[in-house]
Amino acid sequence: MNEIIVRLLLSLSSYSGVIYFFVINRQDIPYISMRLFGVVNQDTFWARNFIYTVLFVLLAYLTLLVTKKVFRAGDSLIVSEVRPIESVAVPTYIGLFVIALGISNSGDASAVLVLVALFLLWTRLEKIFYFNPIWLFFGYRFYEVKSKDGNVYTLVTKKDKLKGSSKFANLRRINDYTFLED
Amino acid sequence: MFLAKLKGKTGQHQILMNDNNELNSINFYKAPNIIEAVLYDPERKRQQNEWYYVELTDDQKQEMISPYLSKAESSADLNRSTKDDYQNIESVYRILDPDIIFTRITDGYKIENKMFLNFHDTGHATLETQKCAIAFNGVPDAYFDGDRRLYFRDFSKIRVLFDGIEVFFREATRSEKEAFLKKDLFDVDQNLTPDIIGQRASLQIAAILNDNSINLDDQESHEKIFSSIDKYPEASVVLSDLGKIYIRDNKELTRVLNLLSSRYYTSDITGKKMESYGSVTLSEESGS
Numbered sequence: 479m480n481e482i483i484v485r486l487l488l489s490l491s492s493y494s495g496v497i498y499f500f501v502i503n504r505q506d507i508p509y510i511s512m513r514l515f516g517v518v519n520q521d522t523f524w525a526r527n528f529i530y531t532v533l534f535v536l537l538a539y540l541t542l543l544v545t546k547k548v549f550r551a552g553d554s555l556i557v558s559e560v561r562p563i564e565s566v567a568v569p570t571y572i573g574l575f576v577i578a579l580g581i582s583n584s585g586d587a588s589a590v591l592v593l594v595a596l597f598l599l600w601t602r603l604e605k606i607f608y609f610n611p612i613w614l615f616f617g618y619r620f621y622e623v624k625s626k627d628g629n630v631y632t633l634v635t636k637k638d639k640l641k642g643s644s645k646f647a648n649l650r651r652i653n654d655y656t657f658l659e660d
Numbered sequence: 661m662f663l664a665k666l667k668g669k670t671g672q673h674q675i676l677m678n679d680n681n682e683l684n685s686i687n688f689y690k691a692p693n694i695i696e697a698v699l700y701d702p703e704r705k706r707q708q709n710e711w712y713y714v715e716l717t718d719d720q721k722q723e724m725i726s727p728y729l730s731k732a733e734s735s736a737d738l739n740r741s742t743k744d745d746y747q748n749i750e751s752v753y754r755i756l757d758p759d760i761i762f763t764r765i766t767d768g769y770k771i772e773n774k775m776f777l778n779f780h781d782t783g784h785a786t787l788e789t790q791k792c793a794i795a796f797n798g799v800p801d802a803y804f805d806g807d808r809r810l811y812f813r814d815f816s817k818i819r820v821l822f823d824g825i826e827v828f829f830r831e832a833t834r835s836e837k838e839a840f841l842k843k844d845l846f847d848v849d850q851n852l853t854p855d856i857i858g859q860r861a862s863l864q865i866a867a868i869l870n871d872n873s874i875n876l877d878d879q880e881s882h883e884k885i886f887s888s889i890d891k892y893p894e895a896s897v898v899l900s901d902l903g904k905i906y907i908r909d910n911k912e913l914t915r916v917l918n919l920l921s922s923r924y925y926t927s928d929i930t931g932k933k934m935e936s937y938g939s940v941t942l943s944e945e946s947g948s
Contacts, residue, residue: 550680550681550682554734555737556733625734629737645733646736649736651736654740
């Protein structure tokens with residue numbers, strides 16, 4: 479059960495960039511006060527968006543911590559081919575951010591529904607690699623790797639410029655196709 | 661790493677446990693303490709505390725052991741066992757590189773929808789339903805020592821685990837039995853055909869044909885065999901009028917095979933003539 483919850487959190491954290499771009503472009507979210515329940519003045523644009531940014535980054539960080547707590551290390555992998563995944567994931571993200579910016583100007587509740595629908599779609603896609611752009615700032619790289627048996631996985635690791643065949647040990651298995659190395 | 665293999669020659673290997681915390685819970689599942697070990701002989705009955713062993717060549721290791729060892733190198737290529745797989749588990753094994761411990765899991769070990777009465781230090785007993793479990797006692801059925809030896813207790817139990825292990829339990833083929841009976845050394849009754857030769861005799865025929873020290877076509881070997889017949893008339897091996905070994909039925913065939921396998925011998929200590937039910941060639945290591 480813990481693993482299911484953390485995977486959902488990973489999807490949410492990965493998707494949170496879309497929410498972030500949605501909220502920073504709006505003056506208000508339907509049914510939710512942008513005054514943050516009286517904590518911040520509605521007119522203080524920079525303070526409000528600074529807090530959103532911190533929350534966005536904090537969510538990514540906490541998700542990483544929780545992931546390491548729940549998913550134990552123990553898997554090994556012999557890699558024969560490597561490909562950085564950013565070239566595939568980033569355009570997808572940019573597309574979603576543009577959608578978020580576009581619908582954030584919409585004044586009705588359908589904007590929220592679109593966000594929710596996109597999230598549900600995202601959880602289906604993110605089952606594959608849980609790409610999170612904030613993790614790049616934490617030093618992680620995302621690779622698509624092929625094992626010696628020909629299976630393709632997503633590998634999240636701090637190793638930069640990974641090339642050629644390599645052997646990995648003590649990987650954390652997020653799902654059967656995504657592995658995290660500390 | 662603690663893994664399972666599903667049924668079938670190409671049965672999947674799956675992960676049961678692979679992180680250190682989980683593996684600590686099965687520390688009791690370890691290499692057996694083998695005090696007595698004998699080279700496997702299908703004819704020889706194992707003593708209570710003995711283990712059989714076979715010595716594997718490089719090719720046999722590649723065929724029988726590598727499929728297991730290689731799983732530890734890239735466990736990411738393996739899925740975790742789930743309750744959907746549990747009914748198909750054929751064996752579990754633990755890799756303590758380079759050693760491997762194996763336990764065969766038969767249907768008798770599998771517990772499905774059974775109710776258990778649990779007892780506690782205090783309070784009343786409670787009823788618990790076990791939906792999907794394997795009764796695991798941690799007793800190894802086979803053990804690979806990381807070098808060349810594969811140890812086991814019951815060949816029939818572990819033969820399904822290792823591709824190619826039948827070579828150590830080889831019965832003669834029909835054509836081999838036919839060729840054996842047609843040797844010039846024998847005068848075989850026409851009613852004795854390869855099809856009615858039993859498993860025990862088939863094993864002995866295979867062993868004799870594979871033994872390079874026994875040449876049934878060689879005149880020198882024939883002389884030694886006839887000499888042995890003279891020495892052990894109690895074995896009741898008969899010669900025909902043509903001077904060949906006469907074999908009329910399975911009983912006589914058994915006596916002839918025992919003679920060729922050197923099962924009849926004279927004790928150096930008592931001087932008595934004896935018959936053994938299995939024997940192993942002594943080597944320099946046998947005494948260690």
